[in-house]
Amino acid sequence: MKIFYTTAHHHHDPLFEFEGGRFIPAHERASRGEIIKAALTSRKLGNLALPRHFGNEPILRIHSPEYVDFMASAFTRWQERHGKDAPPAFPSVWPGRSLRPRVHTDGEAVLGHYTFDMGTPILAGTFNAARAAIDVALSAAHDVLSGARVSFALTRPPGHHAAGDLYGGYCFFNNAALAAQMLTDARRRVAVLDVDMHHGNGTQTIFYERADVLTVSLHGDPAHVYPYFLGNADETGSGAGEGFNLNLPLAPKTDWSDYGAALDQAIARIRNFGADTLVLPLGVDTVTGDPTGAFRLEGDDFLRLGEKIGALGLPVVITMEGGYRLDVLGQNVADVVDGIRQKL
Numbered sequence: 343m344k345i346f347y348t349t350a351h352h353h354h355d356p357l358f359e360f361e362g363g364r365f366i367p368a369h370e371r372a373s374r375g376e377i378i379k380a381a382l383t384s385r386k387l388g389n390l391a392l393p394r395h396f397g398n399e400p401i402l403r404i405h406s407p408e409y410v411d412f413m414a415s416a417f418t419r420w421q422e423r424h425g426k427d428a429p430p431a432f433p434s435v436w437p438g439r440s441l442r443p444r445v446h447t448d449g450e451a452v453l454g455h456y457t458f459d460m461g462t463p464i465l466a467g468t469f470n471a472a473r474a475a476i477d478v479a480l481s482a483a484h485d486v487l488s489g490a491r492v493s494f495a496l497t498r499p500p501g502h503h504a505a506g507d508l509y510g511g512y513c514f515f516n517n518a519a520l521a522a523q524m525l526t527d528a529r530r531r532v533a534v535l536d537v538d539m540h541h542g543n544g545t546q547t548i549f550y551e552r553a554d555v556l557t558v559s560l561h562g563d564p565a566h567v568y569p570y571f572l573g574n575a576d577e578t579g580s581g582a583g584e585g586f587n588l589n590l591p592l593a594p595k596t597d598w599s600d601y602g603a604a605l606d607q608a609i610a611r612i613r614n615f616g617a618d619t620l621v622l623p624l625g626v627d628t629v630t631g632d633p634t635g636a637f638r639l640e641g642d643d644f645l646r647l648g649e650k651i652g653a654l655g656l657p658v659v660i661t662m663e664g665g666y667r668l669d670v671l672g673q674n675v676a677d678v679v680d681g682i683r684q685k686l
């Protein structure tokens with residue numbers, strides 16, 4: 343298995359995020375990427391490979407040109423307003439209900455126009471890191487198109503909360519959606535199975551009106567868990583996409599018995615859809631004690647999760663999403679990959 347990885351992810355290494363009325367140490371740090379890399383390579387689950395460079399064309403299949411331009415210049419523009427030594431960029435105002443959500447392209451309003459939270463700082467190197475993560479994801483998709491049974495995209499920053507023109511939840515570009523689109527463009531029938539603790543709102547939004555990509559997500563019930571404003575069971579797709587989005591929200595404290603049953607349901611839907619290729623946005627923030635999570639998976643549960651996915655028998659592109667308990671992050675990711683490879 344190839345593990346697509348680039349040191350460019352270090353360009354995005356925030357120290358702080360905003361939560362509970364104060365700045366707290368950021369959960370989504372560059373050290374995560376290194377921990378995952380070390381765990382996968384030390385268990386000999388694959389070989390590191392550099393991504394190849396894809397141009398802007400595949401990005402514009404998912405993200406709007408205005409949004410890509412915004413991301414490319416966001417920090418420079420922030421510096422123009424707040425000085426060369428400006429701190430990380432955070433929004434301070436949003437187009438809430440009853441306000442007029444007109445497009446702002448500059449000034450303080452632009453960040454609030456393009457994001458939905460304060461957990462996602464933009465730094466000087468954020469665009470470079472996020473842009474490189476796109477190439478990592480597309481390289482893994484290309485690898486599967488070239489015949490690989492499983493390919494690992496060590497994407498950092500993660501992507502599944504990002505929609506076509508929206509960032510948030512530590513995510514800027516939707517790596518999994520970009521991979522799914524590349525596969526779909528190559529006439530694969532793609533299912534996206536999101537097993538991160540948090541609903542993949544960006545991925546859902548991107549494919550919501552489409553029948554050619556099935557999106558399935560197992561996640562904490564948004565009544566209690568981030569991203570709160572999307573991820574309910576009654577969001578089933580719209581228009582041509584009606585019936586092609588499956589949300590399986592689960593209660594806080596869910597352990598393997600309920601999780602495994604929901605995963606079986608997800609897998610049955612993917613089989614029924616007739617998918618020939620799987621994209622797996624992989625988050626292991628489902629582990630007991632994750633600082634952003636609410637579930638109680640542990641130990642061999644991640645191996646079992648991987649085995650169930652591998653037993654689908656489909657080629658898999660894995661993109662890395664969440665997982666913030668650093669003491670078990672590497673082991674949990676490696677267990678999922680190990681489980682997939684044993685059954686595939």
Ligand SMILES: [Zn+2]
Pocket residue numbers: 538539540625627634663664665
């Ligand atoms: Zn997550």
